[in-house]
Amino acid sequence: MSEHVSTRVNSARLPFYIGKMVRLPCKILNFNSASATVQAADGGEVIIRLIADIPMSDTFVEVIGNVVDATTIKMMGCVNLGSDLDLKLVNDTIELIHDPRFYKRMFVPDS
């Protein structure tokens, strides 16, 4: 049960999650069949390695995947978030999620 944790992150948090599953809400900047470049909630750019058959039709998506390194995520899945998303709001939410006052208490199932 506790292994299914995929914390929401922005680009600044990626280095802390290398090898782990994360969710990255982002805006698609451009993409081809193998990879996409996206802008995370804090404005940083991340490269997403795509796998086939996952529809990324909207401008804003939440990429669920494994962190390869500080700027690359290997996608496992994706959720369309529409064409209008306030990334500043999303970033503020992500920063609150990671705030030490709340993180362990509310966003990690084991502790």
Place this chain on the structure above:
Amino acid sequence: MSQYNDFGGASNPYYSNGASGGGYMPTGSPFSASGSPGGLKRSEASHSLRPLTAAQIIKATQAHTDADWMIDDMEVGQVTIVGQVCSVQAQATNCVYWIDDGTGRVEARHWVDSSNEEDAEKWSGIEDGVYIRVTGGLKTFGNKRYINATHMRPVKDAHEIYFHTLEAIHVTLILERGPPLGIGQAAQPRAPANATAITGGTNAYANQSSSVANFDEYSHLPALQRSIIRFILEQPHNDEGIHVAAIARAIGTDGDALKISQALDQLMDEGHVFSTIDDSHFNVSR
């Protein structure tokens, strides 16, 4: 003290709430030392709806089956969560969904009445990968916990996901610390301005900073009533109570006798003060 015998019963017309101060007990409350305004009565908490993350639900504890669920020492009744459907299993009598919101996975079950067609339509928008909002009560089956879903619907605007996270943080903080400071409390750092606004007297309010902590529960009252209570509280404890003339002198020329006696009547109606040896002496209910 024989005069206190009247106060527990219904015979005193002013005193409908007994000594409990209308639920704002500053001591004996399990929730915090200062009688936290976040201290809901038990029955209220179990009927209220709490936004949570999956991690919080997973960490909820239950003293024994049929006992209430507790999260952070706060009773939980109905919950709501926003997450992605990661699996749907339709069975004969129910439908099992697993919801993943990034902090963990929880199970939600919806008991299906298959003869009802409307029901079937209502639940059709929910498939793998879609973000939904689930509302329902926390239950156990064997040793597994699940949400008994009374309401599930797809999320229409992606902002709802982030709103829900923020709301969960907000409610968790309110339950821990009480609501954000109201007008009464906010006046504390501006004590000099506060004192002149309410009355001309400054001496009686010299101890404001130490006793203000107890005024959480009075911050919703009008200024005159607050200052009456504050004055009574600052006098040395006296079983005979404080005479209304002393209160009137301390409040200053601002409150004429009629206003003060009306304020005292209102305070008695709410149970915050009670009369002691006669109708002119009052004490604060504690």
